[in-house]
Amino acid sequence: MTEDSVITDEMKAAIGVESEPSVYEIEKEPIRRWAESIGDSNPLYRDEEYARSKGYRSIIAPPGFMAQYAFPVKAGGGGRSFRSPFTRMLNGGNDYEFFKPIQSGDTISATNKLAEIRERTGGMGKMLIIINETTFKNQDGEIVAKARSTGISY
Amino acid sequence: MAEQLYWEDVQEGTEVTALAKNATTQQLVRWAGASGDFYQIHYYKDFALGNNLPGLIVHGALKSAWLGQLVGDWAGNEGIIKSYGCSYRGMDIPNDDLTCKGVVTKKHVDGNEHIVECDIWLENSKGEKTTPGTAVVVLPSKN
Numbered sequence: 001m002t003e004d005s006v007i008t009d010e011m012k013a014a015i016g017v018e019s020e021p022s023v024y025e026i027e028k029e030p031i032r033r034w035a036e037s038i039g040d041s042n043p044l045y046r047d048e049e050y051a052r053s054k055g056y057r058s059i060i061a062p063p064g065f066m067a068q069y070a071f072p073v074k075a076g077g078g079g080r081s082f083r084s085p086f087t088r089m090l091n092g093g094n095d096y097e098f099f100k101p102i103q104s105g106d107t108i109s110a111t112n113k114l115a116e117i118r119e120r121t122g123g124m125g126k127m128l129i130i131i132n133e134t135t136f137k138n139q140d141g142e143i144v145a146k147a148r149s150t151g152i153s154y
Numbered sequence: 155m156a157e158q159l160y161w162e163d164v165q166e167g168t169e170v171t172a173l174a175k176n177a178t179t180q181q182l183v184r185w186a187g188a189s190g191d192f193y194q195i196h197y198y199k200d201f202a203l204g205n206n207l208p209g210l211i212v213h214g215a216l217k218s219a220w221l222g223q224l225v226g227d228w229a230g231n232e233g234i235i236k237s238y239g240c241s242y243r244g245m246d247i248p249n250d251d252l253t254c255k256g257v258v259t260k261k262h263v264d265g266n267e268h269i270v271e272c273d274i275w276l277e278n279s280k281g282e283k284t285t286p287g288t289a290v291v292v293l294p295s296k297n
Contacts, residue, residue: 063222070190095239
C-alpha cells in the first residue's frame, strides 16, 4: 500500500466477514413476473408440467434471478460495513456460478461478504473497486449458486 | 423453441444465436418491480439528469439477465449454464436496438461434462460492446 492509499484498516477488517443469512422462499409467481419483465418465454420458468418433464420438481428460477431478487422473507443485512471516502457508486459487473437448480418451493439462505477491495486511479480520479460475494444454500444446506458483484465507489 | 443444441454441433468460432432487445421505459419499470431495484436513474428522468447522466439508463442487472437468456436459449433446456458474468463498461439507453451476441472460444470434456466456453456481450445500435462477458455451459453429447 502506498502512503496515500484510501484503503483503511476498517475496510481490511471487513474482508471475509460473513453476514447473517437472508432467507428467500422461492415461489412461482415472482419467477414468472421476472421472466415476463425481461421478455423470456422459456416454459421452464412458467410451466410446471413442462419443468417436470425435464426432470425438475417444479418451475425453476432463470439464471441470475437469485442474485438480483430483492425480496427476502428475512433480511440478513450485508457484510460488515465500512466508510468509503467517496459518495457515488456504480455497478461494475455481475458474475454467477450455478451448482444446483433453484426451484419453486425451495428455501434459499444467502450470506454475503466483502471478498476483495482494491483501489485504482481512473479518469474520474481515485476509486475503490469493491467485490462482494454471496453464497446461496438451499433447505438441504447444499450450495446452489454463488454470485460476485463488482461495485465502483468514486 | 429451437431444437436442442449438442456439444458436437459447435466448434471454436461458432456464433451463439443472437438475441435482439429494445427496452422501453415501461420495461425498465417492470424490471424494477420484478427485481426490486428501484434506483431512480432508471425511471425518473430529472433524477438521472441531476446525476450527470444523459437521461434514463438501462439497469446493468437487466442486461445481465438478457445475457442469461441469450445463453439459456442457445444451450437449450437440456443444456446447463455453469457460470456466466459480464462487466458494465458502457451505459445503454431505452429505445435503442440492442443485441446480445456470443461466440464459442473453447470446447472440452471434463469427466462426464461436455463443456463449451463462450465470449458473450451486449452491443448497442452503433455496434459498441457495452457489456462484455463470458459463459461456461454444459451441453448434451450425441455419444
